[in-house]
Amino acid sequence: MLQTDNPVQDLPAGHGHSVASSNSSANAVSVRNVSKNYGTVEALKDLSLEFPKGQLTSLLGPSGCGKTTLLKIIAGLLEPTSGEIEVDGRSVDGPGPDRAFVFQDFALLPWASVLRNVSFGLELRGVAKSEREDIAAKYIADVGLAGFEKSYPHELSGGMRQRVGLARALSVDSDVLLMDEPFSAVDEQTRRKFQEDLLSLVANENKTFIFVTHSIEEAVYVSDQIAILLPRPSRVSDIIRPSGLREKDSRSIRRDPEYLDIVDEIWESLRSYVE
Amino acid sequence: MKVFGIRLPGMSSLLIWGLLWEIFGRSGLSFFVPPLSDVIATLFEVIGTPAFQKALYETGYAFVAGVFFAVSIGIPTGILMGKNRLLDELLLPWVNIFLSAPLTALVPVLMVLFGFGMKSIIITTTLFAIWIIILNARAGVMQINRSLVEMAHSFGATPWAAFTKVYFWAALPEILGGVRIGIIRAVKGVIIGQLLISIVGFGALFELYSNNFLMSHFWAVLLVLFAMAFTISEVLAYLERRVSYYAAKR
Numbered sequence: 001m002l003q004t005d006n007p008v009q010d011l012p013a014g015h016g017h018s019v020a021s022s023n024s025s026a027n028a029v030s031v032r033n034v035s036k037n038y039g040t041v042e043a044l045k046d047l048s049l050e051f052p053k054g055q056l057t058s059l060l061g062p063s064g065c066g067k068t069t070l071l072k073i074i075a076g077l078l079e080p081t082s083g084e085i086e087v088d089g090r091s092v093d094g095p096g097p098d099r100a101f102v103f104q105d106f107a108l109l110p111w112a113s114v115l116r117n118v119s120f121g122l123e124l125r126g127v128a129k130s131e132r133e134d135i136a137a138k139y140i141a142d143v144g145l146a147g148f149e150k151s152y153p154h155e156l157s158g159g160m161r162q163r164v165g166l167a168r169a170l171s172v173d174s175d176v177l178l179m180d181e182p183f184s185a186v187d188e189q190t191r192r193k194f195q196e197d198l199l200s201l202v203a204n205e206n207k208t209f210i211f212v213t214h215s216i217e218e219a220v221y222v223s224d225q226i227a228i229l230l231p232r233p234s235r236v237s238d239i240i241r242p243s244g245l246r247e248k249d250s251r252s253i254r255r256d257p258e259y260l261d262i263v264d265e266i267w268e269s270l271r272s273y274v275e
Numbered sequence: 276m277k278v279f280g281i282r283l284p285g286m287s288s289l290l291i292w293g294l295l296w297e298i299f300g301r302s303g304l305s306f307f308v309p310p311l312s313d314v315i316a317t318l319f320e321v322i323g324t325p326a327f328q329k330a331l332y333e334t335g336y337a338f339v340a341g342v343f344f345a346v347s348i349g350i351p352t353g354i355l356m357g358k359n360r361l362l363d364e365l366l367l368p369w370v371n372i373f374l375s376a377p378l379t380a381l382v383p384v385l386m387v388l389f390g391f392g393m394k395s396i397i398i399t400t401t402l403f404a405i406w407i408i409i410l411n412a413r414a415g416v417m418q419i420n421r422s423l424v425e426m427a428h429s430f431g432a433t434p435w436a437a438f439t440k441v442y443f444w445a446a447l448p449e450i451l452g453g454v455r456i457g458i459i460r461a462v463k464g465v466i467i468g469q470l471l472i473s474i475v476g477f478g479a480l481f482e483l484y485s486n487n488f489l490m491s492h493f494w495a496v497l498l499v500l501f502a503m504a505f506t507i508s509e510v511l512a513y514l515e516r517r518v519s520y521y522a523a524k525r
Contacts, residue, residue: 072425075429076429077425077428077429095428095429095430095431096431097431099429100429100430101425101426101429101430103422103425103426104422105420105422106422107420107422107423107425107426109423109441109444109445110445110520110521110522110523111444111447111518111521120430120440121430123440124427124430124431124432124433124436124440125430125431153523154520154523172430
């Protein structure tokens with residue numbers, strides 16, 4: 001363990017519970033003793049992890065550590081070999097309206113306009129056309145794509161496409177947002193802007209975010225809680241909770257000593273696993 | 276293509292081949308190849324005759340019906356094979372066998388089973404076209420971007436919704452490619468059917484003209500047939516290009 005849970009936790013106002021709380025109602029998602037085997041290969045081994053409600057938890061680790069596998073098991077896209085997933089206290093074994101997924105490669109319908117793509121989640125749920133398009137239009141504006149409703153994905157830049165993917169996930173109004181390396185396919189500047197936007201999203205939307213990334217800086221920048229996964233077979237090696245970064249202005253976080261220290265410590269713990 | 280700095284319109288090569296045909300025909304080297312100008316003159320002569328229009332109708336009817344069945348059975352079968360491992364294992368060997376089998380040899384069997392009429396001709400046409408349509412639809416579905424499939428699943432798509440709203444469209448470029456090749460094969464199928472099963476339609480005209488050594492008539496009908504197949508194929512190729520970005524990876 002390099003940095004154990006902070007005893008005194010500065011959580012956003014209104015979250016009065018302590019970190020060590022095992023009160024299940026404070027956790028939006030619980031992963032209990034999940035294992036995943038592919039044939040004889042153990043991808044995940046007896047992994048347990050709690051995701052506190054209203055917070056952003058990053059899954060961070062070297063490639064091949066099974067972080068995307070874990071995310072897809074939580075999403076219900078993959079079946080765990082053993083163990084269970086609880087969302088809001090209820091055990092789940094498939095995709096559900098309580099979770100929405102943001103894909104690394106955006107997963108947009110190339111033949112559909114931005115408006116239809118954003119409303120597609122609602123379309124699959126049988127929401128009437130005029131209603132779902134109203135909702136979609138609101139979220140398109142929220143992610144800063146107003147005026148692009150009639151554009152097609154191939155007419156947009158990578159960053160704009162991921163905004164479409166984000167708007168689609170927001171428009172179904174799930175409690176839990178699952179993001180699989182959502183910013184890895186966009187350029188560095190767009191990525192920074194996304195990270196800032198994500199911070200205000202976490203602050204303003206009362207949602208739980210589970211965020212897979214391979215970037216240490218990104219994880220420390222955006223997270224309330226960072227779960228470090230180590231590979232072969234994957235297990236949670238450490239949970240880090242940056243304590244003072246949430247109150248900082250999003251532009252000064254990267255100069256904060258705590259930010260720099262945590263980035264360094266995580267790198268020290270991971271470097272031996274990077275070939 | 277540019278020759279000596281001059282941009283040539285598409286299909287300019289056809290002019291060269293037409294010219295060669297004309298020269299060869301006029302040289303009188305072969306009775307079987309009359310000059311192109313004679314063939315075209317005959318074409319306009321023949322095209323208005325009731326015999327030709329009846330043949331056009333009979334062939335067109337069998338062709339359209341055969342292609343209709345090939346498309347409406349072939350596309351869903353291909354998509355299902357691409358999505359269902361069990362079905363794929365069951366059907367793929369048969370599809371591959373029939374794709375490469377000499378279907379002409381099967382025609383007598385069809386005659387025994389379905390009689391000497393239009394039904395057998397339509398089935399022959401379908402059999403020529405359907406296999407490549409199945410294979411292409413299957414290939415199209417199998418290379419759909421994995422995260423599109425996961426996206427549909429994670430947002431709770433029913434199998435039917437995923438099929439009609441995602442899989443079909445994502446595979447559409449490949450499906451259209453299959454339909455295009457299938458239609459070219461259907462032209463072959465319908466003529467072979469009309470020659471072997473019952474002598475009707477264009478098949479009957481070919482038979483009539485070649486037996487009576489009416490070579491410019493023979494070539495005229497062949498030109499009509501070629502023009503029709505070419506037009507349909509080009510229209511589909513155009514559509515295919517229009518939807519090619521449907522298969523985009525991100």
